[in-house]
Amino acid sequence: MAQVKINRSAYDLLNVKVSAKTLIVLGDFWKQRIYSFTKSGKSLATNAKLKPLSKSYVSQRAKYKGPFGALFGIKKSNLTRTGQMLDSLKNTQNISAQTVTIKLSGSRDDGVTNEQVAKWVAEQGRPFLGLDEKGRQRMIQIVLRDLRRQLKKRPR
Amino acid sequence: MSVKRILSKNDVRLKINMKEILGRELPNSDEIRDAIAQKAIDMIIERTQSGKDVRGKPFKEYSKEYMGSDRFKAFGKSSKVDLTLTGDMLGLLDVVGESKNTFELGWTDDTENKKAYNHNVGDTLPRREFFNLQKKEVEELRRFAERLIDGASKDK
Numbered sequence: 124m125a126q127v128k129i130n131r132s133a134y135d136l137l138n139v140k141v142s143a144k145t146l147i148v149l150g151d152f153w154k155q156r157i158y159s160f161t162k163s164g165k166s167l168a169t170n171a172k173l174k175p176l177s178k179s180y181v182s183q184r185a186k187y188k189g190p191f192g193a194l195f196g197i198k199k200s201n202l203t204r205t206g207q208m209l210d211s212l213k214n215t216q217n218i219s220a221q222t223v224t225i226k227l228s229g230s231r232d233d234g235v236t237n238e239q240v241a242k243w244v245a246e247q248g249r250p251f252l253g254l255d256e257k258g259r260q261r262m263i264q265i266v267l268r269d270l271r272r273q274l275k276k277r278p279r
Numbered sequence: 280m281s282v283k284r285i286l287s288k289n290d291v292r293l294k295i296n297m298k299e300i301l302g303r304e305l306p307n308s309d310e311i312r313d314a315i316a317q318k319a320i321d322m323i324i325e326r327t328q329s330g331k332d333v334r335g336k337p338f339k340e341y342s343k344e345y346m347g348s349d350r351f352k353a354f355g356k357s358s359k360v361d362l363t364l365t366g367d368m369l370g371l372l373d374v375v376g377e378s379k380n381t382f383e384l385g386w387t388d389d390t391e392n393k394k395a396y397n398h399n400v401g402d403t404l405p406r407r408e409f410f411n412l413q414k415k416e417v418e419e420l421r422r423f424a425e426r427l428i429d430g431a432s433k434d435k
Contacts, residue, residue, distance in 0.1 A: 159365070163353035194353055201353075257388065261370045271313065 124238070125252040127153070127259075129266060133211040143218050145269035149262050150214030150223045156258050158209055158224060161251045162194050164201045168245075168253030173200040202244055202251060208267040225252060282412050288402075291395045295319055298380035300421045305380050306428055315424050316369045316382045321417050323384075324369045327409040328391060329362040338362070338407045348354055362409060368394045 125151075126161060129141055141149075160167050176184070176198060184197045184204070192206015202209060227237035251270045254262075285292040297305050297315060313376040335361055338360040345351055346358060354358050358375060363369060368391045376383035386392040398407045412420070 144294075144343075156365075159354045163350045194349060196349075199349070251297070257365075257367045257371060257391075264370065264373070268317070271310075271317075273312070 124224060124226045125153075125157075125254065126222055126224040127254060127262065129223075139270050139273050140218065141266055142269055142273065143216065143267055144222075145265060146216035146218060146223055147214075149265055150216055150225070152265065153223060154212050154214040154256065155256065156254075158212055160199050162203065162273070164199065166249065166251045166253070167255045167258065168250035170255050173202065174248045176200050177273065182235055191272060195205075204251060205231070207231050207242075208237045210226070231276060250274045282417060284411050286396065286399055286410075288393065288396050289389070291317075291392050291399065291410060292375060293384040293412070294381060295384070295412070295420075296381045300417060301428075305424075308381070308431060309433055311424075311431060312377065312382060313374075314330075314427055315420065316377070316384070318380075319360055319412065319416075319420055320372050320374075320384060321418065322412065323410065324372065326416070327369060330360055332408050333411040333413060334357065334408075335413060338409075339376060339405045342405075343349050352419050360407070362407060364399060367391055368398075 136278045146203050157167055161173070164173050165171070166173050186204050187197075187204065190205050191205040192209065193199060195206070207226060207229075208231075211228045213226050215224050215226065216222070217224075230236045231240065246249070280357060281296050283294040283296075285294070292318075304424075305315075326335075340388075341358065341360055346356070351365065356364065367388075368386075368435055371386055371388055373387065374382050374386060375385040379434050383401075395410055396402065397404050399410050400406060411422060
């Protein structure tokens with residue numbers, strides 16, 4: 124699980140909350156960012172390329188018959204085999220707590236939860252749930268726009 | 280000059296002089312200045328993402344090699360040329376300097392600054408010039424600013 128809480132300090136004084144709609148936008152943005160960067164072989168947790176696959180695992184993958192997740196490649200280190208784990212990424216929002224959370228949902232066909240798979244791949248040196256600095260800056264921009272829009276609409 | 284562009288490898292900026300555009304000074308309001316700057320940013324982003332360059336012409340097509348790349352597919356791109364892969368370059372376009380009647384648009388991030396330079400001059404990529412304001416966009420910015428200023432003075 125990965126979570127961001129909006130630091131509201133100055134906006135607390137103005138009694139303004141990030142709107143539900145914007146929290147959803149933030150969640151969608153973050154979920155898509157994790158998905159796309161991971162599929163491209165980069166980890167948002169470390170801001171670096173995902174650790175290459177071992178030779179033995181590559182040999183195993185060469186024998187794999189499917190189903191194949193999007194952008195599966197025998198030698199590609201993008202946390203994709205069936206695609207179930209990354210496809211299960213989900214974003215939730217808590218308006219009162221002003222948080223956005225990204226989680227893995229559901230289970231694989233063998234009963235192992237996607238959350239467990241994510242934990243395991245991180246332990247193997249491929250953490251991927253996180254937020255890079257540019258992603259953070261973009262989320263800040265989205266929040267500021269929403270708050271400015273709300274303040275503008277307020278009667279003076 | 281109402282709009283001046285600086286285009287060097289380490290410094291890509293657009294200086295917008297609202298006093299020249301409006302023919303009068305801006306009122307002393309951060310809110311108004313922020314809103315006008317954001318409008319200018321939005322116009323550049325919208326036009327760019329619609330696939331048009333600073334002259335209103337379609338951007339040069341992406342190469343087959345680029346479209347076949349894993350990164351292109353990982354970010355779910357189509358053949359529409361909109362200078363949006365991760366979205367970071369356009370998403371991080373921001374106000375980088377301001378004074379009473381002027382503001383400067385650009386990037387604080389060095390990588391995004393270099394990307395913008397490259398797109399606009401065609402250094403190691405095909406030239407896709409997006410960073411400037413068309414005459415009609417300057418006029419639209421003027422009208423927007425006038426409406427804001429008139430609205431603000433009526434509120435008092």
